[in-house]
Amino acid sequence: EIVLTQSPGTLSLSPGERATLSCRASQSVTSNYLAWYQQKPGQAPRLLIYGASSRATDIPDRFSGSGSGTDFTLTISRLEPEDFAVYYCQQYGDSPRFTFGPGTKVDIQ
Amino acid sequence: QLQLQESGPGLVKPSETLSLTCTVSGGSISSSSYYWGWVRQPPGKGLEWIATIYYTGSTYYNPSLKSRVTISADTSKNQFSLRLYSVTAADTAVYYCARHEVHLWLPVWFDPWGQGTLVTVSS
Numbered sequence: 001e002i003v004l005t006q007s008p009g010t011l012s013l014s015p016g017e018r019a020t021l022s023c024r025a026s027q028s029v030t031s032n033y034l035a036w037y038q039q040k041p042g043q044a045p046r047l048l049i050y051g052a053s054s055r056a057t058d059i060p061d062r063f064s065g066s067g068s069g070t071d072f073t074l075t076i077s078r079l080e081p082e083d084f085a086v087y088y089c090q091q092y093g094d095s096p097r098f099t100f101g102p103g104t105k106v107d108i109q
Numbered sequence: 110q111l112q113l114q115e116s117g118p119g120l121v122k123p124s125e126t127l128s129l130t131c132t133v134s135g136g137s138i139s140s141s142s143y144y145w146g147w148v149r150q151p152p153g154k155g156l157e158w159i160a161t162i163y164y165t166g167s168t169y170y171n172p173s174l175k176s177r178v179t180i181s182a183d184t185s186k187n188q189f190s191l192r193l194y195s196v197t198a199a200d201t202a203v204y205y206c207a208r209h210e211v212h213l214w215l216p217v218w219f220d221p222w223g224q225g226t227l228v229t230v231s232s
Binding site: 001033035037043044045046047050056088090092095096097098099100101102103 | 169172
């Protein structure tokens with residue numbers, strides 16, 4: 001099983017700042033098959049990024065994904081008030097087995 | 110626009126069976142372009158994939174839950190279902206159904222998701 005770890009656990013920032021979230025895999029993720037999701041309280045997760053760097057439909061370009069192998073990054077270039085949420089990474093390189101990271105909470109400083 | 114809606118009992122007794130149904134509207138679960146899956150989230154915790162099904166009937170399970178889970182589909186009703194047997198308090202969670210995109214004939218990321226339904230295991 002591919003285990004994903006995310007860091008930091010919590011990121012305290014102010015609107016307008018840049019957020020950098022990390023996702024590390026216990027082994028190389030095939031073809032960079034990694035997705036990122038955003039989850040707000042009381043809501044279902046929403047797909048942001050797939051294939052490590054491709055934005056999903058209607059996702060603002062302030063969200064970007066990068067990385068390969070075992071190290072991946074989600075960057076939010078300038079935090080908007082609606083971006084304060086929990087972010088999860090998910091690998092599907094081991095499909096049809098899927099694992100999620102434990103999440104990074106981005107909260108308002 | 111595709112929508113998914115979970116339904117089922119909100120309270121299940123320990124040792125009994127949890128049964129949930131996901132009703133899909135705005136698209137067909139018989140499409141060869143998608144798989145369909147279940148993910149759960151215990152209160153205040155992270156996400157855990159449970160199971161996935163294709164319209165052909167092919168099924169895939171999280172190894173940690175495989176002995177207690179069955180996923181099935183009813184294409185005539187455009188629904189797919191989850192059954193989790195012998196539940197304990199550790200199975201208390203919000204259960205989400207979601208669509209998988211397909212890439213190279215395999216299920217990949219989840220999009221979109223249903224709103225989720227909280228199932229509590231308690232006597």
